[in-house]
Amino acid sequence: MEVLRHLKDFMKENKWQYIVGVIVLIIVDTLQLITPRIIGNVVDSIGSGTISNGQVLYYALLIMIIACFIAFFRYMWRIKIIGSSRVLEFWMRSKIFKHLEGLSKNFFNYRKTGDLMAHATNDIQAVRMAFGPGVIMLTDSIFLTIATIGVMSTSISPTLTLLALIPLPILAIIVTFLGQKIQKRYKLVQESFSNMSDRTQESFTGIRVIKSYVQEEEELLRFSNASEEYVFHNMKLVRIFGFMFPMIGFIAAISFLVALYIGGNMVIEGRISLGELVAFITYLGMLTWPMMAIGWVINVIQRGLASLKRINEILDAKPEVVDKKGVLPIENLNELAMHISIKNLSFKYPKSETYALRNINLDIKPGETLAIVGKTGSGKSTLASLFLRNYNIEEGEISIGGVNVEKIPIKTLRKATGYVPQEAFLFSTTISQNIAFSDPNLSFEKIENAAKTASVYDDIMSFPQKFQTIVGEKGVTLSGGQKQRVSISRALIKDPSILILDDCLSAVDTKTEEAILEHLQDVMKDRTSIIISHRISAIKNADEIIFMEDGEIVERGKHIELLRLGGRYSDLYKKQLLEEKLEEEV
Numbered sequence: 001m002e003v004l005r006h007l008k009d010f011m012k013e014n015k016w017q018y019i020v021g022v023i024v025l026i027i028v029d030t031l032q033l034i035t036p037r038i039i040g041n042v043v044d045s046i047g048s049g050t051i052s053n054g055q056v057l058y059y060a061l062l063i064m065i066i067a068c069f070i071a072f073f074r075y076m077w078r079i080k081i082i083g084s085s086r087v088l089e090f091w092m093r094s095k096i097f098k099h100l101e102g103l104s105k106n107f108f109n110y111r112k113t114g115d116l117m118a119h120a121t122n123d124i125q126a127v128r129m130a131f132g133p134g135v136i137m138l139t140d141s142i143f144l145t146i147a148t149i150g151v152m153s154t155s156i157s158p159t160l161t162l163l164a165l166i167p168l169p170i171l172a173i174i175v176t177f178l179g180q181k182i183q184k185r186y187k188l189v190q191e192s193f194s195n196m197s198d199r200t201q202e203s204f205t206g207i208r209v210i211k212s213y214v215q216e217e218e219e220l221l222r223f224s225n226a227s228e229e230y231v232f233h234n235m236k237l238v239r240i241f242g243f244m245f246p247m248i249g250f251i252a253a254i255s256f257l258v259a260l261y262i263g264g265n266m267v268i269e270g271r272i273s274l275g276e277l278v279a280f281i282t283y284l285g286m287l288t289w290p291m292m293a294i295g296w297v298i299n300v301i302q303r304g305l306a307s308l309k310r311i312n313e314i315l316d317a318k319p320e321v322v323d324k325k326g327v328l329p330i331e332n333l334n335e336l337a338m339h340i341s342i343k344n345l346s347f348k349y350p351k352s353e354t355y356a357l358r359n360i361n362l363d364i365k366p367g368e369t370l371a372i373v374g375k376t377g378s379g380k381s382t383l384a385s386l387f388l389r390n391y392n393i394e395e396g397e398i399s400i401g402g403v404n405v406e407k408i409p410i411k412t413l414r415k416a417t418g419y420v421p422q423e424a425f426l427f428s429t430t431i432s433q434n435i436a437f438s439d440p441n442l443s444f445e446k447i448e449n450a451a452k453t454a455s456v457y458d459d460i461m462s463f464p465q466k467f468q469t470i471v472g473e474k475g476v477t478l479s480g481g482q483k484q485r486v487s488i489s490r491a492l493i494k495d496p497s498i499l500i501l502d503d504c505l506s507a508v509d510t511k512t513e514e515a516i517l518e519h520l521q522d523v524m525k526d527r528t529s530i531i532i533s534h535r536i537s538a539i540k541n542a543d544e545i546i547f548m549e550d551g552e553i554v555e556r557g558k559h560i561e562l563l564r565l566g567g568r569y570s571d572l573y574k575k576q577l578l579e580e581k582l583e584e585e586v
């Protein structure tokens with residue numbers, strides 16, 4: 001089956017678990033069929049007075065031994081089938097996670113995190129249900145139904161079987177129909193739950209904004225609405241369950257009624273024995289479950305397949321940026337001269353019609369610092385992301401030491417690049433682990449030095465737990481500037497050949513910014529730095545400054561040269577000087 005293509009390896013590895021599980025399940029079903037027969041025979045023997053006390057005890061013990069075997073085999077199929085479905089859940093989760101990690105940045109631009117989380121939870125769970133309880137229900141509904149009906153009609157009475165079974169297909173139809181309704185309502189319950197959780201999380205994350213805008217009452221109302229909606233959908237689900245179970249009981253009761261009335265008459269007429277009627281009624285009771293299972297299994301498998309299709313879509317997505325044929329075996333970027341050259345580079349984002357970069361030409365010699373300034377949306381971050389090969393370059397080229405970056409393994413390039421993004425993202429672990437993210441085995445001395453270079457050492461030492469301070473929700477909330485500096489330390493500890501600071505000093509005051517840049521000059525003296533900033537004070541010492549507008553370089557040169565030019569850069573500088581002066585006066 002096409003839809004199972006991504007599960008081939010799992011099926012190969014676990015095929016025997018399922019085969020053994022299903023065989024054991026069939027053994028259990030068969031054993032279950034023996035007990036009513038024994039009870040029937042005992043009843044008949046008691047009726048005719050042809051059985052002794054010892055024989056009754058013997059049959060009772062036999063039933064007990066069968067029950068023990070059934071218990072043991074039930075344990076076995078549970079381990080084999082339900083256990084394998086849990087392994088499948090783990091296996092799929094790891095596969096999806098690994099696959100997502102390998103996809104290019106563009107994939108995540110168009111997918112909501114919530115949707116990906118849903119695939120990782122609800123969809124995987126639905127597939128697990130199909131491969132666990134689904135397999136059991138399918139086996140039971142096929143085997144138990146056929147075998148029980150077979151035994152009832154061949155060994156007791158085909159007419160009675162036919163008449164007593166008439167209501168049971170209605171049971172299967174009702175369970176199928178209501179099962180679909182339950183799925184729909186269950187989905188609504190899940191959606192309203194996720195909506196309520198989102199609301200709660202957002203309220204607590206934004207509590208400062210809520211309080212400062214005195215929106216507590218309104219927020220409470222919004223939360224109550226979400227909570228009420230959750231209760232409303234849950235009640236609808238409860239109602240359907242409330243209807244379904246008595247309905248099942250009612251239909252099963254009609255079957256019993258038919259069996260008792262017609263079967264009772266047959267006993268009176270001597271066409272079947274009393275023991276056979278007792279066995280028949282027990283078999284009938286056993287049939288209720290597979291009849292319900294038929295209804296459930298259709299839904300469980302339908303849902304599982306739909307989820308598997310959604311998961312397949314993710315697993316079929318191919319990373320857009322990969323090492324192409326002819327990539328050179330460069331393990332360390334330092335094997336190349338660090339001369340970066342950009343020629344006629346133009347770039348459009350995938351699915352975008354407009355150019356984010358137009359005809360960029362640059363030359364950055366080893367050890368030099370390139371600074372990029374410009375209005376928001378002018379293409380600064382885009383240029384930085386192309387150094388990291390987050391996207392494929394379609395027009396023009398970037399080369400390092402004369403080698404086109406497409407010929408350098410992506411891993412080598414990214415390992416050698418220290419990238420600090422605009423939004424400082426820290427993991428919810430210790431500061432020390434955040435800084436040593438690229439290599440957990442780095443010495444503490446290196447971690448300290450990286451923190452010193454990024455001027456965050458004193459801040460860290462002022463926390464009670466120092467470098468062991470947990471960052472984020474469960475720990476200390478770092479200020480924006482502290483986060484930015486920890487994230488700079490994380491890039492510096494890599495000892496990068498190229499350092500890219502993407503407007504990552506915006507939350508740091510001018511003095512600290514100067515201190516960081518001074519330290520960086522020492523650390524990066526033989527390496528290349530690219531600094532993107534809105535603040536001219538941060539970049540005025542750069543070897544080359546480019547001013548970007550609408551994806552183009554509109555001015556370029558050193559600070560002094562650009563001031564002399566009297567263009568956009570010089571205007572921006574004057575504006576910022578004025579702002580600084582005003583701030584000082586205030």
Ligand SMILES: Nc1ncnc2c1ncn2[C@@H]1O[C@H](COP(=O)(O)OP(=O)(O)OP(=O)(O)O)[C@@H](O)[C@H]1O
Binds near residue numbers: 422
């Ligand atoms: N993933 C994306 N898909 C499509 N267009 C994008 C994407 N990211 C950015 N853009 C567009 O590309 C242009 C350049 O964006 P970029 O982020 O490079 O600007 P920037 O100069 O770094 O801005 P800022 O200073 O505000 O960070 C903008 O018009 C932006 O809307």
